[in-house]
Amino acid sequence: MKYKIAHIDESDQAINQFYHNFKSDFDIVKIKVDSDSEVHSLIEKALEKEVDAVVVDYLLIEEGEVNFNGNVLFDEFKKIRPHIPIIMLTSHEPEAIDHMKNVHIIYSKDLMDGESNVELDLLKAKIKISISNYYKLIDDTRLRIEALVYKRNVENGLSLLEEEDLAKSFVVMDELEPQAKGLPSHLTHPHEITKLTDFVSQTRQILEELKKANNK
Known part of the structure; x- marks a missing residue:
């Protein structure tokens, strides 16, 4: 049985790209951020699907028309489920690093371009091990x-x-x-x-x- 991951992003292109790259290894719950999205409603959508881990974009305000970014979503998620694995996947690593205490969970979306299957497979392995350790x-x-x-x-x-x-x-x-x-x-x-x-x-x-x- 595959582990289930919630993927939270404001970009349809990023959501589809992530799904294409990860669908063979995980069950993906797509969660689109838009102008109606609120932090706790996004968390509820993920938890009601009983996901095993969460992957969230950093710069949600870029297209999502919201007033929060992925670091806020991360902090609020950890208040509710402190131990659930969360990965931040972003095109804005320097900015994400400036706003995150745990910089080791931040990965570049460049992994999605298909040019480095080794690094992509390594990320998948890290997520699976994090989930296994969680359970x-x-x-x-x-x-x-x-x-x-x-x-x-x-x-x-x-x-x-x-x-x-x-x-x-x-x-x-x-x-x-x-x-x-x-x-x-x-x-x-x-x-x-x-x-x-x-x-x-x-x-x-x-x-x-x-x-x-x-x-x-």
């Missing part, structure tokens, strides 16, 4: 939670370090799977989800206080 993090976090919950409930309880590990793992899982699809089955009932949401919120506050205390 490995989900699996590893779920297994860690299951092991710690079992030890807490069935064995001799948890040490303070293990309790902190469990709390952090819940926070990561909440970021990875907001609907709790990756949690142990006995924690996915509605009343448990409510308790878990409260627990995650409290845990975030505690971890922030610990971080502040350690920085003093």
